[in-house]
Amino acid sequence: MQTFFxxxxxxxxxxxxxxxxxxxxxxxxxxxxxxxxxxxxAITGGFSETPRLRVDWIDRDQSDLSTAxxxxxxxxxxxxxxxxxxxxxDDVCRLDNRDTLDEDLARERLIDGDSLALxxxxxxxxxxxxxxxxxxxxxxxxxxxxxxxxxxxxVQAVTQQxxxxxxxxxxxxxxxxxxxxxxxxxxxxxxxxQENVYDVATELWAQDLVQxxxxxxxxxxxxxxxxxxxxxxxxxxxxxMSTMYVMFSIFPAMTALILERENWTxxxxxxxxxxxxxxxxxxxAARFVxxxxxxxxLFGVAALLGISFGGDVLALVLxxxxxxxxxxxxxxxxATLVRSEGQANGISLxxxxxxxxxxxxxxxxxxxxxxxQVIGRISPVAWAMDxxxxxxxxxxxxxxxxxxVLILTAIGLVFTIIxxxxxxxx
Amino acid sequence: MPTMLEVQNLxxxxxxxxxxxVKAVQGVSFDIHEGEIFSLLGPNGAGKxxxxxxxxGLISPTEGDASIGGHSITKEPLKAKALLGVIPQEIALYPxxxxxxNLEFFGRMYDITGQELVKRVDEVLEFIDLVDRQNDRxxxxxxxxxxxxxxxxxxxxxxxxxxxDEPTVGVDPQSRRRILDTVxxxxxxxxxxxLYTTHLMEESQELSDRVGIIDHGKLIAVGxxxxxxxxxxxxxxxxxxxxxxxVGEELLGRLKSEINGISNVSYANLAVDGAAAQGEIxxxxxxxxxxxxxxxxxxxxxxIDVSSIEVREPDLEAVFLNLTGHALRD
Numbered sequence: 090m091q092t093f094f095x096x097x098x099x100x101x102x103x104x105x106x107x108x109x110x111x112x113x114x115x116x117x118x119x120x121x122x123x124x125x126x127x128x129x130x131a132i133t134g135g136f137s138e139t140p141r142l143r144v145d146w147i148d149r150d151q152s153d154l155s156t157a158x159x160x161x162x163x164x165x166x167x168x169x170x171x172x173x174x175x176x177x178x179d180d181v182c183r184l185d186n187r188d189t190l191d192e193d194l195a196r197e198r199l200i201d202g203d204s205l206a207l208x209x210x211x212x213x214x215x216x217x218x219x220x221x222x223x224x225x226x227x228x229x230x231x232x233x234x235x236x237x238x239x240x241x242x243x244v245q246a247v248t249q250q251x252x253x254x255x256x257x258x259x260x261x262x263x264x265x266x267x268x269x270x271x272x273x274x275x276x277x278x279x280x281x282x283q284e285n286v287y288d289v290a291t292e293l294w295a296q297d298l299v300q301x302x303x304x305x306x307x308x309x310x311x312x313x314x315x316x317x318x319x320x321x322x323x324x325x326x327x328x329x330m331s332t333m334y335v336m337f338s339i340f341p342a343m344t345a346l347i348l349e350r351e352n353w354t355x356x357x358x359x360x361x362x363x364x365x366x367x368x369x370x371x372x373x374a375a376r377f378v379x380x381x382x383x384x385x386x387l388f389g390v391a392a393l394l395g396i397s398f399g400g401d402v403l404a405l406v407l408x409x410x411x412x413x414x415x416x417x418x419x420x421x422x423x424a425t426l427v428r429s430e431g432q433a434n435g436i437s438l439x440x441x442x443x444x445x446x447x448x449x450x451x452x453x454x455x456x457x458x459x460x461x462q463v464i465g466r467i468s469p470v471a472w473a474m475d476x477x478x479x480x481x482x483x484x485x486x487x488x489x490x491x492x493x494v495l496i497l498t499a500i501g502l503v504f505t506i507i508x509x510x511x512x513x514x515x
Numbered sequence: 516m517p518t519m520l521e522v523q524n525l526x527x528x529x530x531x532x533x534x535x536x537v538k539a540v541q542g543v544s545f546d547i548h549e550g551e552i553f554s555l556l557g558p559n560g561a562g563k564x565x566x567x568x569x570x571x572g573l574i575s576p577t578e579g580d581a582s583i584g585g586h587s588i589t590k591e592p593l594k595a596k597a598l599l600g601v602i603p604q605e606i607a608l609y610p611x612x613x614x615x616x617n618l619e620f621f622g623r624m625y626d627i628t629g630q631e632l633v634k635r636v637d638e639v640l641e642f643i644d645l646v647d648r649q650n651d652r653x654x655x656x657x658x659x660x661x662x663x664x665x666x667x668x669x670x671x672x673x674x675x676x677x678x679x680d681e682p683t684v685g686v687d688p689q690s691r692r693r694i695l696d697t698v699x700x701x702x703x704x705x706x707x708x709x710l711y712t713t714h715l716m717e718e719s720q721e722l723s724d725r726v727g728i729i730d731h732g733k734l735i736a737v738g739x740x741x742x743x744x745x746x747x748x749x750x751x752x753x754x755x756x757x758x759x760x761x762v763g764e765e766l767l768g769r770l771k772s773e774i775n776g777i778s779n780v781s782y783a784n785l786a787v788d789g790a791a792a793q794g795e796i797x798x799x800x801x802x803x804x805x806x807x808x809x810x811x812x813x814x815x816x817x818x819i820d821v822s823s824i825e826v827r828e829p830d831l832e833a834v835f836l837n838l839t840g841h842a843l844r845d
Contacts, residue, residue, distance in 0.1 A: 095623040099609070106611050353605035357668075360571040361624040362597040515574060 092363035096371025097378070103345075104379055110338070114383055118334040119390045126326035129452075143182055144240055145195040145207045146171040152215035154251075157291075161250060162208075166243040172204060199229060206230040206240045218255050254290035261286040323396045328477035329450035331387035332412060332470055333441060335380040339416045340437035342376045343424045347433050350514075359514045369512055373417050380413035399480035404487040404494075408480070411497030412473040418501035419469070421508030449474040472496050516548040519584060519598075519676045519708035520570065526578035527565050527732075539565040541732040542579070547676065547725075550706040552698065554719040556831060557729035563712040564604075566729070567678050570710070572596050584675050597625065600674030600707075604681045606661045607668075610654035614645055614664050617653060618671055625672035635671050643667040643697075659690030666697060677701060678710040683718065698722055716831040726831065730839050744829040750778060751803030752833040753810065756823040757794040766817060767796075774809045776801045783842040797842045799833055 104110055144162075148155045159171055169175075172182035173190050183203045184190070198204045209227035217224045228244055262279050265271055273279040346369070349355040358368045388398065388405075398405055423440075427433040445451060447461075448470025454462050465471040476493035479485035527540040540562045547553040555563045569576045570583070572592045581588045586595040608617045618636045627635055640646045643663040648656070653664060662682065669677060679698065683691045695718065701707040702724075713719050719726050720740050728736040728743070736743055762782040770780045779799040786793045800806045803826050814821055827833070836842055 091626060091628070092624055095620065099612075099620050102616075103609060103611060352610075353603050353607035354609060356573055357601055357603060357607040357621070358624065359573050360596060360599065360601040361621070362593040362626075363624055364593070515568075 090367075092361070093367040093371045093374070096358070096363075096368055097374045100345075100372045100375035101378060104375060113334065113337060114379075114386060118330060118337075118383065118387055122323070122326045122330035122387050122390070125330055125451075126323035129322040129325045141170050141181060142166070142168045142240055143170050143172055143204045145190055145198060145204045146174055147190060147192060147195060147207070147209045148174075149212040150210050150214035154215035154218060155210045158210060158214075158247065158251065161247045162243060165247050166240070169240065169243065171208075196229070206244075208244060218251070221255070221259050250291070254287050257290040258283045258287045320396055323391050323394065324398075324478075324481045325453055327387050327391040327396065327398075328474060328481070329445075329452075331384050332448075332473055332477075333445040333450045334387070335383050335413055336416055336441040336444065336470075337437075338379045338383050339376045339413070339420050340423075340441060341433075342372065342417075342420045343427055343433035343437060344430055346372065346424045347427065347430050351430075355514055365514065366509070368514075369421065369509070373421055376420065377413055377417050380416065381409060384409045384413070397481070398477075399484060399486075401480060401486045404485070404490050405477075405480055407487070407494050408473055408476040408490050408497075411476075411494040411501070412469060414501035415469040415497045415504070416501075418504030418508065421512065422504040423508075425508055425511035425513065444468040444470050447471070453478070469497055469500050472500075516550060518546050519549050519551075520547040520553075520581065520710065522546065522566075522570065522579075522581040524579035525566060525569055525576050525581060527562075527569060527574065528577045539732050540569070540576075543729070543732075543734045544579075545727050545734060545737055547708045547710055549675070549708050550702055551724045552702050552709040552711055552722050554723040554726045555710065555712040555729055556714070556716065556719045556726050556835070558714055561714075561729045562732040563714075563729055564680060565732075567680060567710065567712060571599055571601055571678060597672070598675045600669040600672065600677040602666050602669035602677060602679040602682055604684055606653075606665050608653050608661065608664055611652055613650050613652055614640070614656075614667075615649040617664060618667060621668045622671045627672060635673075639667040639671050642670065659686055659693070662686055662690060662694060666694070670701070673705075674707065676708045676710065678712075680712050681714070682711075683713075683715070695722060716835070720831050728831070728835055728838060730835075735838050736834065740831060743831060743834045746834055746837060750799045750801050750829060750833065750837070752827040752830065752836070753796075753798040753800060753803050753807060754825040754827060755796040755798070755810070755814070755821050757796060757814075757819055758822050759792040760794055760819055761792060762794055762796060762819065766814075766819070770796075770798065770810065770813060773813065774800075774806055776803075776806050779836055779840060781836060781841045795842070797832075797836055799836055 146159060148159070159174065162169055162171065163175075170181055173184050173188060176182040176184055180186070183198075187194075192207075192209065195204065195207045199207055207227070207229040209229075211224060211226070214224050214226075226244070226248060228241060230241060262273065262282060265282070266273065273282065346355070355368070359365060391398070419440075423436060424433075427436060445468075447465050448454070448468030449457075449465060450470050454465050454471060454474065457465070472493040476485075476490035479489045479493075522543060522545050525540055525543045526538070529537045529539055531537055543562070543566055545553070555566065557563050565574070568574045570581045570588060572588050572595065576589065580590075583595040584598040586598065588595045609620070612620065615636060618639055619632060622632045622635060637646075640649050643666060645660060645663060645667070648660065653661060656664070666679075666682065669679075682694050682698075686694065698709055698711060699722065701709055709722075711719075711722060723740060725737065725739050726743060727734050736746070761784070767780045767782060771777050777798055777800045779797075781797045783795050783797065784792050785795055798806075798810065807824065807826070811821060811824075832842065
């Protein structure tokens with residue numbers, strides 16, 4: 090095996106002597122992955138700030154209950170900014186230093202798009218509710234009636250809570266008095282009881298006794314929006330770009346083999362007392378190591394940025410090895426077909442720039458039409474990207490990615506056998 | 516002396532794209548002894564490179580076998596290769612590696628490692644006189660220096676048999692002289708057997724203990740230079756330069772039939788790559804000088820101007836002409 094390792098080591102030396110190779114591996118590929126990651130993150134909500142939903146708020150009642158209503162709206166949807174009461178130093182409400190808002194200006198702001206909705210709390214809001222009379226809160230919006238309106242849904246949810254609380258206030262005393270042997274001694278006691286019922290009801294509403302567990306397809310995290318959005322972008326770009334650059338690192342082996350044949354170094358090696366498989370095997374092994382180094386560089390950079398690639402490192406490495414093996418096999422098989430340096434260079438570039446987008450290295454395959462997702466499966470890149478995404482976004486493990494790893498290994502084996510049986514040393 | 520290489524009835528057939536079988540080598544047999552320089556002499560395309568490609572294990576023979584130091588190239592190829600030093604016609608080196616790195620790499624391919632490798636590399640660098648440039652990349656070397664490294668790689672593992680395939684092709688006269696001296700040193704100082712292929716009669720004549728003449732895939736004569744030249748007896752070779760004039764078969768036939776003492780006549784155009792013709796008429800004749808006036812008269816009759824005439828003693832060129840009916844450089 091000494092000759093095998095001698096060939097592999099020298100091939101690595103030759104590969105890393107090339108400045109272009111070093112720049113591609115250590116500089117261009119990380120830069121490209123970072124740029125694409127930032128872009129992908131921004132498209133999917135990435136590094137943009139948490140959306141702020143400006144809603145104009147005109148409180149004509151100025152009561153405790155109307156203030157509580159505003160607070161409940163904020164609790165129900167933390168993205169809501171009630172203008173002008175929630176305005177800040179950065180003038181998030183776009184009020185140009187105005188402290189108050191009248192209905193005409195609010196309508197104008199709606200039309201201009203400075204706000205998304207207008208809520209008007211009428212005068213007598215609190216007293217009417219306490220007296221058991223219905224009140225009407227005005228809600229104006231330019232939203233598409235056929236589409237879901239998150240702000241309206243928030244307002245409706247909060248008004249339901251308030252209505253529910255007051256229903257409880259209205260029915261609770263009667264329910265208590267209907268019980269045998271109990272009667273409020275006076276109206277004050279009855280009113281205090283009603284107030285307690287209201288407080289308890291409101292508190293229970295706020296606790297959301299029945300909750301819907303809402304899960305986004307992509308885990309955006311909840312502690313640091315910057316990290317979580319980076320996770321989205323780099324979770325796609327790091328595996329994608331590194332997979333593409335792995336191909337850029339391995340396919341040139343075709344050119345190298347042709348040049349060795351032209352320069353007669355390959356023939357000279359055949360005339361040494363080394364088994365033939367040591368020669369091409371050593372050269373392909375060097376490309377395998379190069380591919381793994383390429384993966385290591387980009388995933389290492391991402392790890393430094395705090396990007397998580399799931400908890401199963403072994404599965405991650407196996408996916409990388411499977412893909413690199415598949416591309417090494419494909420390279421060996423293609424090396425038996427190409428006849429010139431020009432052909433080899435052309436095929437390397439064409440294959441890389443076809444297999445990468447086809448297999449989802451540039452963008453997630455999920456966003457492509459169904460037929461493209463089917464066609465994409467002819468690319469080993471698709472199997473690798475499926476596995477990477479399962480590990481990164483779905484917290485998958487070894488068992489999840491095993492089918493992809495096996496398919497990649499099978500692709501590599503088939504092409505290696507074809508290549509080894511057809512390879513000509515002359 | 517022990518036999519280092521024994522070639523037995525080697526045959527190589529290639530199948531062309533149209534399905535036809537081409538016999539590149541047809542039953543070649545010869546042997547080389549320890550401390551002997553054996554030249555395989557023949558024109559381009561005669562089958563020299565195919566023969567040595569089979570001997571060195573690059574391609575498999577269709578029939579026949581060869582053994583190096585008693586090891587068959589078909590049955591024990593790795594043992595046979597371990598005894599063979601390869602010096603191909605091409606500069607088979609890695610241009611971006613230094614001379615030392617190239618030598619070390621190929622040395623390891625012969626299982627030489629550690630201090631032994633360092634020692635051998637130092638020895639070879641001294642032998643090829645490149646100690647001071649050992650850490651420079653080969654791509655920065657002159658053609659002659661690259662040739663020397665190319666030779667050094669083939670000698671590093673101290674082979675018992677060295678094959679050199681036209682090692683002087685494309686080198687300047689000074690480097691050529693140096694290479695020929697190196698070949699002689701391998702025999703005289705290291706007792707190595709050398710298989711030397713060339714299409715240059717002069718090199719073969721100067722270096723060889725024995726010569727094998729190969730043409731159209733067949734070994735047509737084997738022997739020392741003296742033995743081979745005896746085959747053409749006392750015949751002189753007349754070499755007439757006729758410049759751009761083309762000489763046809765009819766005139767060659769008249770020369771042979773109308774002038775007494777001429778045994779063989781051939782015409783060769785020495786021009787290369789579409790350049791203007793450089794015609795040369797080769798005539799084998801007993802007492803060539805006496806036949807010369809008749810030759811000139813006949814050529815004048817058909818308006819062929821002769822720009823130069825040379826009368827040569829019997830040599831390998833004459834042997835080749837005598838055996839094949841055409842010149843070595845044809």
